[in-house]
Amino acid sequence: MPTGTNLDGTVTIHAVGDVGPRRIEYGEPPESLLAMAQKKIKEADIRFCQLERSFSTRGCLQYRDFPTWYGRVHPDNVKTLVFGGFNVLSHASNHSFDYGPEALVDSIELVRANGIQVVGAGKDIAEARKPAIMECRGVKVGFLAYASVLPAEYEAREGKAGCAPLRVSTYYEAQEYQAGTPPRTITVPREDDVRAMEEDVRSLRGKVDVLVVSMHWGIHFLPGMLAMYQPTVGHRAIDAGADLIVGHHAHIVKGIELYKGKAIFYSLGNFAQETPWHQKPPPGGMHATNISSSYRKWQEEPGWERYKGSSDKRYTMMAKCVADKGGIRRVSFLPGWVNQRAEPEFLSAGDPRFKEVVGYIQPFCKELGAVLTVEGDEVVVCGAG
Numbered sequence: 001m002p003t004g005t006n007l008d009g010t011v012t013i014h015a016v017g018d019v020g021p022r023r024i025e026y027g028e029p030p031e032s033l034l035a036m037a038q039k040k041i042k043e044a045d046i047r048f049c050q051l052e053r054s055f056s057t058r059g060c061l062q063y064r065d066f067p068t069w070y071g072r073v074h075p076d077n078v079k080t081l082v083f084g085g086f087n088v089l090s091h092a093s094n095h096s097f098d099y100g101p102e103a104l105v106d107s108i109e110l111v112r113a114n115g116i117q118v119v120g121a122g123k124d125i126a127e128a129r130k131p132a133i134m135e136c137r138g139v140k141v142g143f144l145a146y147a148s149v150l151p152a153e154y155e156a157r158e159g160k161a162g163c164a165p166l167r168v169s170t171y172y173e174a175q176e177y178q179a180g181t182p183p184r185t186i187t188v189p190r191e192d193d194v195r196a197m198e199e200d201v202r203s204l205r206g207k208v209d210v211l212v213v214s215m216h217w218g219i220h221f222l223p224g225m226l227a228m229y230q231p232t233v234g235h236r237a238i239d240a241g242a243d244l245i246v247g248h249h250a251h252i253v254k255g256i257e258l259y260k261g262k263a264i265f266y267s268l269g270n271f272a273q274e275t276p277w278h279q280k281p282p283p284g285g286m287h288a289t290n291i292s293s294s295y296r297k298w299q300e301e302p303g304w305e306r307y308k309g310s311s312d313k314r315y316t317m318m319a320k321c322v323a324d325k326g327g328i329r330r331v332s333f334l335p336g337w338v339n340q341r342a343e344p345e346f347l348s349a350g351d352p353r354f355k356e357v358v359g360y361i362q363p364f365c366k367e368l369g370a371v372l373t374v375e376g377d378e379v380v381v382c383g384a385g
Contacts, residue, residue, distance in 0.1 A: 166193045271336075331380070
């Protein structure tokens with residue numbers, strides 16, 4: 001039963017970024033992670049998030065060529081999503097296959113058993129590319145999801161579980177004649193994956209009134225920076241028929257672009273991401289010497305050990321769209337703040353932190369041609385001119 005309040009034939013969509021609950025492992029109620037945000041999330045009819053964990057006790061740790069945390073948690077953590085009111089999610093990410101096909105399929109089945117539709121991953125490529133269609137008050141909203149940040153073998157194929165891939169190749173080009181100067185980084189999406197995405201969008205377009213594409217993509221931790229392939233992929237999705245792009249993976253909020261009047265949220269940031277930095281995987285199955293260098297430094301702050309990182313990881317947002325059978329009528333976002341326990345809360349316009357979040361993202365949006373206007377406790381996204 002929808003909990004949104006619209007009675008005029010419109011539907012409200014809320015979308016947040018990375019959610020990775022692990023309250024069970026902390027010995028705490030899973031509902032507590034979203035206690036401050038639940039009421040606002042559930043004001044919409046359709047509530048979307050990006051799931052960064054697999055809910056399972058099965059599977060084997062997969063090979064990774066660098067040490068990182070791994071995304072499998074106790075199945076009871078699904079109660080966090082149920083409490084939050086989410087009814088559709090993407091499971092396409094660089095952590096969904098961390099414990100192989102058993103854990104991934106377990107997770108998908110458990111989420112669906114709890115009334116939440118899943119896109120972007122599946123037992124094979126056909127299921128991973130299958131859309132979710134939500135209907136409310138006669139308005140049909142379709143969702144598709146893809147991942148560009150994929151370790152080897154995390155993609156779904158015929159007969160193999162995984163994510164719907166939108167893979168990218170990276171090249172380096174000298175920018176000037178001096179030897180040793182930093183090169184230009186060129187990223188090019190694989191044409192077969194882009195065409196598969198376009199095929200999915202076109203196939204879904206005639207079946208829905210609003211079409212949302214979720215992208216797990218981009219460069220994490222670096223403020224405002226977009227990889228070259230992101231606008232290319234986002235524009236082609238919209239050209240094929242998408243109405244809205246919601247991005248995640250960067251773990252910080254990034255700019256919003258308006259392309260042909262359609263919004264591309266390049267990164268919604270972390271929303272409720274409990275990252276167990278204190279837990280590292282066993283040393284086997286990886287090259288300990290092949291570790292990516294730290295390309296952004298920050299000063300660790302006392303009290304933030306459970307949710308550590310740069311201070312802009314505390315900024316978050318929830319995209320809000322009001323739509324009817326004619327499409328999306330209004331796009332805005334609700335600024336939020338993540339505390340030391342990885343718990344998000346939404347901010348009122350009178351809160352100094354509201355201005356801090358908006359002030360952080362505003363220059364990036366301006367570069368992308370989007371104008372932000374505060375209306376009440378929301379920030380409306382408009383085109384320049």
